[in-house]
Structure formats: C-alpha cells, structure tokens
Amino acid sequence: MENVTYSYEKGYGIKNVNFTIDDSEFTFLIGPTGSGKTTIMKLIYMALFPQSGVVTTGKFSSDKIKKRKIPFLRRKIGMIFQDYHLLQDRNLYENIALPLYVVGTSHSDVSERVEEAIDQVSLTGKEEHLPNELSGGEQQRACIARALVKEPEIILADEPTGNLDPITSFELLKLLESVNHEGTAVLMASHNYNLIKGRGHRIMEIQQGILRNN
C-alpha cells in the first residue's frame, strides 16, 4: 500500500497509509474502533479503491486491475470476519466446499481438500452440522478452514476474535499462527492488545486513519 488515501462520502477513512506485507509475514493491525482497520482490509481485497495512492495485492494493482479480474485476486485471499459470514442453510462441509465449487474444482478434489481443511482446524466429525449447531469458536475455525481450502497467499482476519472468550481467542490466534507457519501471510486486525502483545509479530497501529508502522 503506497501513500493510500480513502475518504468515505459521508465521513472519515484513512490518510496517506504506507506499508508492505511480505510473503509469509504475520502482521497485526491494531487501533481503536473507527480508526480504519476494516477500510484497509477492503482496500486490500479491492472492495474499495483509493482516491490517491496505489494498493498492490500480489500481482494485482488497484490502478490497473479490471473489474472482471477482481475474482481472480480474491481467490488468493482468505477472508475471516468477526461475525463469521457462514451460510446458515448449509452445513459445515458445504460452507467450506463452496469456494472450490465456485472455481470449478472437481468433486473428488473438493472432498479431499475440504476434509483436509476440516482436519487442520480440528472439526472432523462435525461436517453435517449447520452453523447454528456450532459454538462461536467452532464457527470461526470453520471460517479458517473455508479460507484455507483456497490455499490463499494471504489471510485477512478482521477482528476474528471479537466475539470469542479469552481462551478461545488465544486458541484461534495460535491456529492462525500455525497456518502462517506453513507459509501463508496473515494480516489480523484487532483492538485486543492483551491478546496480541508478546507474540513476536509485527504490529502496525492506526489511529484516526493514520498508520504508525512499527
């Protein structure tokens, strides 16, 4: 992200933000509510485009990308949200399989990759459960599996522990760390400083739309 400014029509956004996330890096993005964390995530997956500056995600650049190429960019990104965004009428297996069906993966490959992802997040045996038959922590692990199944280059996790208790939050963070250990870059937004301090990862701090890069 180079000198990126984004202002919303009705209000605030981010100002002149500059940073790079390397392949395989684990980075925290912290800052109070309304400071611009989600805005940065949206700029990275190109749901928003900057008014000035350039966002480059992998080989895609915000000033050059064509609208029809955006799905190709999103294939490289695993997205995890505070409120899960699981489809309530599909079971765990189907939720995780969906990103693969969207890109036309064959049935036999889908089942192998979905089972592997479910195993990675320790939800084997819960394939038939609907989201409302899973705990919050399990739903968030399902979201990690749904991200992993795409074999993404980066995971964007926007307040992934916002609805979880401290112990479950810590377990989720450790799961993201193990995913990162396997080579996937992670950018995790949080306002829970207690959770993220002392983990040995880079911390970027944003306040009122201005980023301090540590």
Ligand SMILES: Nc1ncnc2c1ncn2[C@@H]1O[C@H](COP(=O)(O)OP(=O)(O)OP(=O)(O)O)[C@@H](O)[C@H]1O
């Ligand atoms: N769609 C929108 N229209 C107008 N202003 C917006 C919109 N979305 C966000 N904003 C404003 O932009 C600023 C940054 O919002 P953003 O959602 O990026 O913050 P955040 O750091 O993710 O906050 P939180 O921790 O509460 O999720 C805030 O002042 C917010 O009010």
Ligand SMILES: [Mg+2]
């Ligand atoms: Mg937010």
